[in-house]
Amino acid sequence: MSLTRLHIDTFRNISSAQLSLGEGINLIYGPNGSGKTSLLEAIYFLGMGRSFRSHLSQRVIQYNEEQLTLFAQLSSNEQQDKIGLRRLKNGDIQVKINGENIKRLSVLADTLPIQVITPESFSLLFEGPKSRRQFIDWGAFHTDPHFYQAWSNVRRILKQRNQLLKNNSPYYTLQVWDKELVKYAQLVTEIRSQYIDSLNEQLKGIIEEFLPRIEVKVSFTRGWDSKTEYAGLLEAQYQRDLSIGYTISGPHKADLRLRVGNVPVQDALSRGQLKLLVCALRIAQGKLLKQQTNKSSIYLVDDLPSELDAQHRKLLLQQLSDTGAQVFVTAIEPAAIVDSLTTAVSKMFHVEHGCVTQIE
Numbered sequence: 001m002s003l004t005r006l007h008i009d010t011f012r013n014i015s016s017a018q019l020s021l022g023e024g025i026n027l028i029y030g031p032n033g034s035g036k037t038s039l040l041e042a043i044y045f046l047g048m049g050r051s052f053r054s055h056l057s058q059r060v061i062q063y064n065e066e067q068l069t070l071f072a073q074l075s076s077n078e079q080q081d082k083i084g085l086r087r088l089k090n091g092d093i094q095v096k097i098n099g100e101n102i103k104r105l106s107v108l109a110d111t112l113p114i115q116v117i118t119p120e121s122f123s124l125l126f127e128g129p130k131s132r133r134q135f136i137d138w139g140a141f142h143t144d145p146h147f148y149q150a151w152s153n154v155r156r157i158l159k160q161r162n163q164l165l166k167n168n169s170p171y172y173t174l175q176v177w178d179k180e181l182v183k184y185a186q187l188v189t190e191i192r193s194q195y196i197d198s199l200n201e202q203l204k205g206i207i208e209e210f211l212p213r214i215e216v217k218v219s220f221t222r223g224w225d226s227k228t229e230y231a232g233l234l235e236a237q238y239q240r241d242l243s244i245g246y247t248i249s250g251p252h253k254a255d256l257r258l259r260v261g262n263v264p265v266q267d268a269l270s271r272g273q274l275k276l277l278v279c280a281l282r283i284a285q286g287k288l289l290k291q292q293t294n295k296s297s298i299y300l301v302d303d304l305p306s307e308l309d310a311q312h313r314k315l316l317l318q319q320l321s322d323t324g325a326q327v328f329v330t331a332i333e334p335a336a337i338v339d340s341l342t343t344a345v346s347k348m349f350h351v352e353h354g355c356v357t358q359i360e
Contacts, residue, residue, distance in 0.1 A: 001076040001113075001296040002326035003043070009069040010062040011045070012038040013354035020358065022346020025317070025327045029334045030351035036330040039349075039356060040116075040300040043328060046070045046085055047112035047298070049093060049105040058089050065089075074112065076295075083111065106141075106148055113142055113295055115286055118302040121278045125266055129255035136192050136220070136256055139199060139285050143292045144191045153184040154251055162246045171238045181250070182231045188251045189222045196220040196256070198292070202284040206319060210276040210312075214269070216260055223253035272308060279316055286323045301329040304337065314340040 008017045013035050028036050037053070041060065044052050051060055061068045067088045074081040085108075086094040095102040097111060123131050140147040161177045200218055207216050224233055233249055234241075241247050258277070260268035265277060286297035299320055304313065317340050320327050331337050334348065348359040 001074065001298070003072050003298065004075050004080075005071075005073040006043065006046075007069070007071040008039070008042045010065040011042045011068045011070065012060055012062065014038055014042065014356065015062065015354060017356040019349065019356060020347070021326070023326055024343075024346035025321065025329060025337075025341070027334055027337050027345045027348045028328060028330045028351060028356075029332065029337075029348070031332060034351045035354040035356070036351050037118075037302050038354070039351065040302055040328055040330065042070055043072075043298070044114055044116060044300060045087075046072055046083060047108055047114040049085065049087075049095065049108055052116050052118070058087075058091070061087065061089055081111065083108070109141070113289060113297045114300060115282045115297045116300045116302075117279055117282055117304075118300075119306055121282075122271075122274060124278055124281070125258065125274055129253070132256040133252075133254055135281065135285075136195065136254070139195045139288065140188075140191050142289055142295070143195060143198075146187065147191045150184045150187045150191070151251075154181065154188055157181045157184065158247055158250065158252060165241050165247070166245045168242065171235065174234075174238070178231065178234045181234070185230055185251045189254070192251075192254060193220050193222070199284055199288055202288045202291070203280060206280040206284050206287075207277070209315060209319065210280050211269075211273055214260060214273070216258060216265060216277065219257045219259075221255045221257060223251050223255070224249040272312070275308065276312060276316070279319075283319050283323060286325055290323065290325075296325045297323070299323070299325055299327040299329075301327060304329050304331060310340060313337075314342075317341055 002023045003021050006017070006019045006021060008014050017039070028039055030036050041051055041053055045060065054060070067086055070085045072083050074083060082098055084096045095105070095108060097107065102108065124135055137147070137151065157177050157180055161174055161181065164174055164177070196218065203218060207214070224230060230250070237248060258265045265274065269277065282299070286299065289295055289297055301320070304316065308316065313336070317337070321343065329337055338345065350357045350359055
């Protein structure tokens with residue numbers, strides 16, 4: 001799976017760009033602030049309907065413009081698809097795949113699996129569990145067709161349950177919701193747990209390449225005591241939930257633990273090693289997706305040379321190439337990437353002041 005053409009209109013500082021893309025590594029270079037990251041962000045926006053840099057999607061629309069437009073041609077298993085997206089400043093979004101209107105952004109995500117590796121990717125390890133749940137759920141969503149609906153049901157029921165708690169409702173009014181919550185929570189947890197087990201098999205060899213002689217243990221925590229039945233826990237914690245106004249335990253509190261021995265990786269590894277670990281996690285996800293669904297991810301790698309020496313840059317680029325996926329990688333100087341590759345880049349683009357030029 002790869003993007004063959006990309007059209008961008010009024011997205012951040014890119015007024016207009018029409019690009020013919022390569023199947024392998026696409027190198028995007030130029031000075032800081034030129035628009036390199038904006039190009040990656042446009043691809044992500046096309047696949048997710050939102051930005052990876054800002055929660056306020058209106059900010060990606062150029063100043064004095066009322067909308068942005070993104071269009072791409074996608075090639076997958078000899079099939080050609082056309083994806084179009086228009087975002088208006090009033091918040092409306094219009095999405096079409098092969099000319100048909102798409103109502104749910106999850107269809108976009110399913111069509112265009114995207115992995116992002118940026119300097120901010122450390123949030124996976126340093127911030128709260130939300131980003132780690134999103135990491136797990138990316139894989140669960142793409143590899144199990146039952147996950148999306150089950151997780152949507154969990155969130156819907158939790159919203160209703162939490163409102164009842166805020167209203168100081170007696171427990172018997174929550175019981176009908178708890179019965180449904182337990183059913184979907186168990187399904188979501190089972191899918192997540194199975195996914196992490198499969199991911200660990202992929203991850204082991206990659207970590208050995210990136211971090212030799214360091215044994216990283218990755219484990220899944222479901223969001224409540226593993227020795228306790230969720231139904232009984234919900235009833236037992238009712239008074240506590242009532243006092244704080246929300247459900248304290250459940251799949252919405254799940255997490256991913258990464259340790260070296262008994263020490264969290266944040267305390268055991270250097271900053272450069274942590275970056276390699278995040279890259280290993282993302283590459284493992286892409287390889288597992290290919291193995292389980294025969295779909296390839298599209299990798300967006302921003303500022304790859306940052307904090308990595310030449311040896312590790314070469315190792316990371318080799319691992320990305322080995323996935324067989326389409327890769328978009330940015331750098332200030334092209335030599336930082338070209339000199340670390342064992343094969344030639346597929347396409348090279350220079351970006352300056354929002355203007356994107358293909359380099360032959």
